[in-house]
Amino acid sequence: MAPASQRTEPGAARDGAPKDGQKLSKRQRRRRRKGPPPLAADRATLALHDLPPSLSAKLTEAERALRARSGADEAPPAAKGRRRRRGRGRGGVAAAAVAATHAAAMSTGMAKPAPARRIDRAEGDAARIPTYAALDLGTNNCRLLIATPTRPGQFRVIDAFSRIVRLGEGLGRTGSLAAGAMDRAVAALEICSQKLSAREISGARLIATEACRSAANGAEFIERVQRDTGLALEIVTRETEARLAVSGCGSLVDRSAKGAVLFDIGGGSTEIALLDLRRGASRRLSNHIVAWTSLPVGVVTLAERHGGRDVPPEVFERMIREVEEMIAGFPGAGKLDDLVGGEGFHLLGTSGTVTTLAGVQLELERYDRRQVDGLWLASADIDRLVGRIAGWSFEERVANPCIGSERADLVLAGCAILEAIRRVWPARTLRVADRGLREGLLTEMMVADGVWRRPAPTNARQTV
Template sequence: MTEQRIGIIDIGSNSVRLVVYERTANGAHRVIDGGKRPARLAERVDDSGCLSEEAITELLGTLNHFTMICAHNRTGHIRAIATAAIRNAANQSEILDAIKSETGLTIELLSGADEATYGFLGMINAMDVQDGFLVDIGGGSTEVSLFRNKELVQSVSFPFGCVSLNRKYAVKGLLSEEGLKGIESLVTESVKNEPWLLKSPSLPLIGVGGTARAMGKIHQAVTKYPFTQTHNYPMTGMDADFLFQDLFQTPLDKRRKFPGLSKDRVDVIVPGIAVLRTLFRLLKASHYRICASGLRDGLFYATRFPGRSLHQDVLAFSLSNLSALHPAAPKQHVMQVNRLALQLYDELRPVHLLPNRGKMLLDAASTLFRIGASIDYYDYAKHTFYLIVNSHLNGLAHREILMIAAIASYKSKNRTRQQLLDYRELLNESDYDTIHKLGVLLQLAAALDRSETQAIGRLEASQSANQLLLDPVRSEGTLALEAREVDELASDFKKLWGLIPVLNLPDYT
């Protein structure tokens, strides 16, 4: 791909969305623009199955608006796709011709299987999960896929979604008990016709798409969850059931004020979650996990990385992407600190007995500890914390992202507790212990390259009595800067590790 910017336009049955991705000079990618317009195409179909003239005119206006945004961003390649509403419209070819002549866009009409494939690619590149069911409830269709060992095994596209069900079963936007029973029996019958869906109990249900994201967002707002990302947010079956009952029993005018619920989903959220929880029960799923990455992300990966669109290690990929987005950090220094930190961790393994993901936390933190310098060097630790908490680090629980941010920006125990005050309900005492120990270990690794010259070619570390002996085997220069920094850190390190670090300077005489 020579194009540095890729636009993805997704004409869904509930809304039309645009995302513009950019590839930076350092090879990282990020979203630089986007837009969303409610469309409700699935409910604007007449008795003969045709999409109304008014809906087509409105859609053309939205697409012209989005192509203008792409033009302003000098987007080299636009990929525009359409799903169930246009796929099922009796006047499909007329719609596609009108779009081509009015906007110049050639629309790819995705089948239900295509939707499931791209949705799976978007999810599997953003989550560290081996097996599960992937469920995408759109406006006009619902895709359910089974994946094992990170590979798509089987999928089905059901011809109903939150908008079409709302139109069929709700009266003036409100679902009655009778309407709810209608939706539940429709979903149950549909699943019975696909017996493979009932043969893999106890797997997580990964929800992608608007309904699942909205459910996660509302639950976070209701429970005053302190972390702002919905991606990788877990919910129990009971969480979803309580939330559903609450929404179901709230009249429309009051539902508009429901925490976390966007106004264009006020009516369709109830049929959407009704489908989710019916599937959850029938699949005998273990729990929900909300995924913020889906169809559009999958299309981006397939376009940007043709032939190698699946990333085997999602955390490693997002770490290198985030590092490349903040190139102010001196690369050789960061690599040296990362190498030394992991070596010290291994040497201290008999002492610390930290949780087995401790090394992963330290690896990530020591890769990212200087990214805050891209905002301001003098306060880079504070900015590093903010950037990590607000960036996309895939494959991690929210608690782990917080721990990495705190380790990467570690200065002292008190400052760390202060920094994590808003998030305290996500962490336990042993997490703080891990953060403090790994934070000061990272400080020691950084002290060992204080001159940022990678003067220590190879380090031998060993424990003797109450000392951590650090012997440079190959080194250049005096290491005077490094020795002083290690001395200054010694008392803090001893409090947490029970060992005094001692840098033995090479004898140059």
């Protein structure tokens, strides 16, 4: 170990005298003229001198108290090689005094408060964007969408939920909702309730359709839902359901078409709306409805009456004729007869049936809404697809990724309803919509709130 006379403190080689007669560098000369930087205690003293005498005296007393307390709390010297505790270094007490100085100065109004965080314009706009929710509890499915409006007529989905609950299971035989079916629906609705509670919802509409409409204990079930989940469901009429289907799928109607038949094949009912577009389509296609009906038949009820697992050709044909007879009782069925079958006419279907056909047509290994929604199917393609699925066994339907076990016993009932519609209103093409009542609910709420209205220019001329 070098003698004490030859040892230098850290930094002495940089700031002390030059070795072996070397000249001082510019940096060393500046440091000599400037002197060593003040220690933390010196900085604290400088801070105290900038304060009024009365406040400075109080802070001096506070510093003394801190020093005394620090000395009383000082731990025994640490063993050699042990890391020194944080905050016990030189100037730690003075640093505490500086912190006390700053706090006292803030309390007397001497120091300026930190500026408020500037809110970015985009962040402020996002904070003002409303959030809407739409829930559709049907005979077969429970579905939820949460979305925010974007461009006029469009919205962005920020959360979604869908589960097959088969609420209408056995309804056709008993006339009431079964206990197990209600339990499944309530379990799904509890998840929806949690999703809604986790967000600031500006507007929501929660509806129930055919199963609750026709069940003897439908109103009782609605009360249970509100009691168990906090959700207040609204049982809508068939007319409202048809209008919502048009509102939700209207953007997929061909703008060059002169007429279209929109249908929604549900679990317990099928809504059909005839649209006359010869005078041009407006933004709200529900204004173009010239006739509508709601058939009291869906995939669940039809499959329960005729069977859905094993469906021979004669049973499949019997299903089609039953639905045809129901349509025959629709007074407005012929209002588009002069357009049916022509180039300016097409079908627009929204249901699990038509989306399943589209998935099979595309031979998807996994269902993909982006590829299905808006897809056009030619009449010959539909004939081939229906014949192909009708020829599959139950196990083959289960094995198809776009059908699966949850729809394998319902898909042929849906195909039978589709075939009945095609026989009454034959069309060269059918457009597939993977959207429906939820989208209609969101659209109507956003239109009512005016979220898509463009603000008037600030320099616009005002008229009295």
